[in-house]
Amino acid sequence: MTTYLSGVQPSGKQHLGNYFGAIRQHVELSKEEGEHFFFIADYHALTTSRDAGELREHVREMLVTYLALGLDPEDAVVFRHSDVPEVCELTWLLACVTGMGLLERAHSYKDKKARGIKPNVGLFTYPILMAADILAYDSDVVPVGKDQVQHVEMAQDMCGYFNGFYGDVFVRPEARIPKDELFAKVPGVDGEKMSKSYGNDVWIFATGKPLKKAVARIVTDSRPPEEPKDPDELLPMQFLALFLSADELEDWRERVRRGGDGAPGYGHMKQRLVELIEDVFAPARARREELLADPGELERILARGAEAARARARATVDRAYRACGLR
Numbered sequence: 001m002t003t004y005l006s007g008v009q010p011s012g013k014q015h016l017g018n019y020f021g022a023i024r025q026h027v028e029l030s031k032e033e034g035e036h037f038f039f040i041a042d043y044h045a046l047t048t049s050r051d052a053g054e055l056r057e058h059v060r061e062m063l064v065t066y067l068a069l070g071l072d073p074e075d076a077v078v079f080r081h082s083d084v085p086e087v088c089e090l091t092w093l094l095a096c097v098t099g100m101g102l103l104e105r106a107h108s109y110k111d112k113k114a115r116g117i118k119p120n121v122g123l124f125t126y127p128i129l130m131a132a133d134i135l136a137y138d139s140d141v142v143p144v145g146k147d148q149v150q151h152v153e154m155a156q157d158m159c160g161y162f163n164g165f166y167g168d169v170f171v172r173p174e175a176r177i178p179k180d181e182l183f184a185k186v187p188g189v190d191g192e193k194m195s196k197s198y199g200n201d202v203w204i205f206a207t208g209k210p211l212k213k214a215v216a217r218i219v220t221d222s223r224p225p226e227e228p229k230d231p232d233e234l235l236p237m238q239f240l241a242l243f244l245s246a247d248e249l250e251d252w253r254e255r256v257r258r259g260g261d262g263a264p265g266y267g268h269m270k271q272r273l274v275e276l277i278e279d280v281f282a283p284a285r286a287r288r289e290e291l292l293a294d295p296g297e298l299e300r301i302l303a304r305g306a307e308a309a310r311a312r313a314r315a316t317v318d319r320a321y322r323a324c325g326l327r
Helices: 016-029 052-068 086-095 100-104 107-114 126-135 146-166 208-216 235-243 246-258 266-292 295-324
Strands: 003-008 035-040 077-080 141-143 174-176
Touching: 003 016, 003 126, 016 052, 016 141, 035 052, 035 295, 052 077, 052 266, 052 295, 077 295, 086 126, 086 146, 086 295, 100 107, 100 126, 100 146, 126 146, 146 174, 146 295, 208 266, 235 246, 235 266, 266 295
Parallel strands: 003 035, 003 141, 035 077, 141 174
Antiparallel strands: none
């Protein structure tokens, strides 16, 4: 049976880029045959988070977001990272067989240094903790975006180092990246990649006036509707492509290319986008409100998931301990 492992950092309210770039794929994958482990990576968040209350709130928001959008605890073991301290034990075992050079080649570490940010030890050793996350559950498949493939490759390296010294202790994981390039880079309202840090995002659960205000910020130009245009150059059309059926999308594109009477203006595009976002996420918004009204159930979901995750991780760590002489 194939074992899948997915994890996400708790980073507050999730936007359309998060949904199309990761959340949707995670939820769909959880329906496939096999074992599925899904965790909210609050340990990893400590490399940058310094507000305890905010971190707890972000964990809850991430959990509610995934559950509202279709992640079912019956399909996947859903848990909080810090509820499985065994991964920290495993991190030390892996650190003792991992060279400094491998960590120094990590993209995230090099990027921080290049931008003049003084990285902490947690950020430097981040790939080891991520490798422990992956190896703790005997994961076969790790769904990631292209920018995260290196972390899976580093986990493969650490798996090889440890197994080379102590025998076949860990399962070698493989990365799986999304096949649909349309969703690889969801644009923000300014045309850059959507990101909360850029302030160009649209919250998944936005509705009413806040949603209209967010969509109104999508950058356009001053050309009139009747002027023929290349739809690929229009940011509102890129957003519509995320939601429209193939037939309706082609109809919009053809009218934009043709121009003249009946050609849609930017206001029409944005109005249709608001309608689509309202309709597509309406069930999830309602489900989110139900979940937020029962915090006890949220904790019960995490507790059940942690129990199952710890059982698997404990067995893996004990196996590793025995292999290297600690048991």
